[in-house]
Amino acid sequence: MRHEVDVLVIGAGPGGSMSAKFAAENGADVLMIEKRQEVGSPVRCGEGIAELWLNDLGIKPDKRWIANQVDGARLFSPSGHCLTMDAARAGSETGFVVERDIFDRTLASEAVLAGSDLWVRAMAMGAKVEGDTVKEVVVDRLGERITVVPKVVIAADGFESRAASWVGLDSRLKLKDIDSCIQYRMVGIDDDARYNDFYAGSDAPGGYVWVFSKGEGVANVGIGVAASKLKAPADVKMYLDRFIAKHPEFAKGKAVDMVAGAVSTSLPMDQTVKGNFMLVGDSARMVDALTGGGVVNACMAGKIAGRLSAEYVQGSDVLGDYERAWRSELENTMVRNYVAKEKAVNVTDEQFDRIVLALQELEITTITTAEILGAVAKAVPDLVAELDLMF
Ligand SMILES: Cc1cc2nc3c(=O)[nH]c(=O)nc-3n(C[C@H](O)[C@H](O)[C@H](O)COP(=O)(O)OP(=O)(O)OC[C@H]3O[C@@H](n4cnc5c(N)ncnc54)[C@H](O)[C@@H]3O)c2cc1C
Numbered sequence: 001m002r003h004e005v006d007v008l009v010i011g012a013g014p015g016g017s018m019s020a021k022f023a024a025e026n027g028a029d030v031l032m033i034e035k036r037q038e039v040g041s042p043v044r045c046g047e048g049i050a051e052l053w054l055n056d057l058g059i060k061p062d063k064r065w066i067a068n069q070v071d072g073a074r075l076f077s078p079s080g081h082c083l084t085m086d087a088a089r090a091g092s093e094t095g096f097v098v099e100r101d102i103f104d105r106t107l108a109s110e111a112v113l114a115g116s117d118l119w120v121r122a123m124a125m126g127a128k129v130e131g132d133t134v135k136e137v138v139v140d141r142l143g144e145r146i147t148v149v150p151k152v153v154i155a156a157d158g159f160e161s162r163a164a165s166w167v168g169l170d171s172r173l174k175l176k177d178i179d180s181c182i183q184y185r186m187v188g189i190d191d192d193a194r195y196n197d198f199y200a201g202s203d204a205p206g207g208y209v210w211v212f213s214k215g216e217g218v219a220n221v222g223i224g225v226a227a228s229k230l231k232a233p234a235d236v237k238m239y240l241d242r243f244i245a246k247h248p249e250f251a252k253g254k255a256v257d258m259v260a261g262a263v264s265t266s267l268p269m270d271q272t273v274k275g276n277f278m279l280v281g282d283s284a285r286m287v288d289a290l291t292g293g294g295v296v297n298a299c300m301a302g303k304i305a306g307r308l309s310a311e312y313v314q315g316s317d318v319l320g321d322y323e324r325a326w327r328s329e330l331e332n333t334m335v336r337n338y339v340a341k342e343k344a345v346n347v348t349d350e351q352f353d354r355i356v357l358a359l360q361e362l363e364i365t366t367i368t369t370a371e372i373l374g375a376v377a378k379a380v381p382d383l384v385a386e387l388d389l390m391f
Contacts, residue, residue: 022306
């Protein structure tokens with residue numbers, strides 16, 4: 001069976017749904033395929049999303065997917081010193097803890113309402129490529145083999161992406177650029193629902209622990225550890241359990257579910273468009289290397305890829321613009337945060353304490369990068385020479 005479309009979007013995560021929505025809104029005939037039977041499930045996410053960027057993306061906060069609205073974020077050093085970043089100090093830290101499954105389904109519904117078709121239980125298996133052009137994609141839909149003939153392919157197939165290799169793009173990651181994650185949804189804990197909390201230091205080597213509150217004693221309590229720092233994969237769980245046991249406010253609760261996954265903490269890929277093929281979101285390694293957040297970046301890139309793909313099928317040779325367009329929105333911050341991550345991986349507990357204490361003392365209304373750097377320079381001069389270059 002053959003199926004011709006203007007734009008084939010692989011993966012119905014946030015990156016795929018935004019791509020499909022903007023391609024369809026701009027007049028393309030779009031098919032989005034999703035290998036799972038239900039968009040958004042199971043959830044593999046801390047579910048923290050900054051409000052500022054949602055506004056930029058035109059995604060309206062919706063009580064169906066907002067579990068909790070937070071006033072800011074708190075960073076705890078290993079000895080328990082706390083840096084609070086509220087809206088006045090760091091506007092981009094205010095935001096939502098979402099119900100990610102409902103969030104993803106809402107975005108997918110918007111794509112469908114804009115005119116895109118969506119096939120679930122439909123997995124891209126491979127492609128026929130001639131030169132730089134993907135001519136056909138073989139899809140397994142509930143056991144049936146369908147040959148999709150697209151004019152453009154947008155691959156938004158996530159961390160485990162296979163599609164990049166079809167056109168010879170190398171998305172392999174070094175061990176040092178992968179964080180191994182595990183998260184419990186905990187109930188019956190004592191947390192502060194006003195803040196998303198982060199715990200740095202040797203509790204989570206090369207990464208951090210997060211506590212993202214969903215309100216009423218429920219929170220996502222998770223950990224990311226640099227894969228290069230793990231002796232055995234199962235050690236991630238050991239680190240999280242050890243952290244929880246050390247904190248009576250969390251140890252009094254119980255886990256009601258668990259997710260495990262990985263995030264890239266690399267630079268984005270050097271090349272994300274080739275011929276009629278574009279990569280969006282995690283498949284292009286667009287995750288923020290310092291925070292591990294990737295939802296907003298995937299949405300931003302998807303919005304651009306969707307619009308350009310529609311212009312392309314209408315006759316404008318614009319796909320090459322994708323590279324420049326998404327990089328001008330996202331790349332500076334991604335590179336800066338990658339350099340910061342590379343440094344943070346080797347910061348000692350004692351240095352983290354000094355950094356947080358120094359930042360606490362900043363008498364300012366908004367924390368800018370330069371002010372942070374100035375404070376860190378005073379607290380930990382040995383770190384700052386290299387940090388200075390990146391700013
Ligand atoms: C434990 C954990 C916690 C995280 N916490 C946060 C957080 O708090 N905030 C944040 O912003 N980010 C977080 N992230 C990262 C975030 O989840 C991703 O960056 C985001 O989901 C990227 O969106 P995407 O659309 O690129 O990919 P995904 O959301 O992964 O979507 C890819 C989709 O493609 C589908 N797919 C894959 N292969 C195929 C195929 N061959 N055919 C058809 N479909 C296919 C998959 O089933 C999936 O639905 C976290 C990640 C992990 C692992």
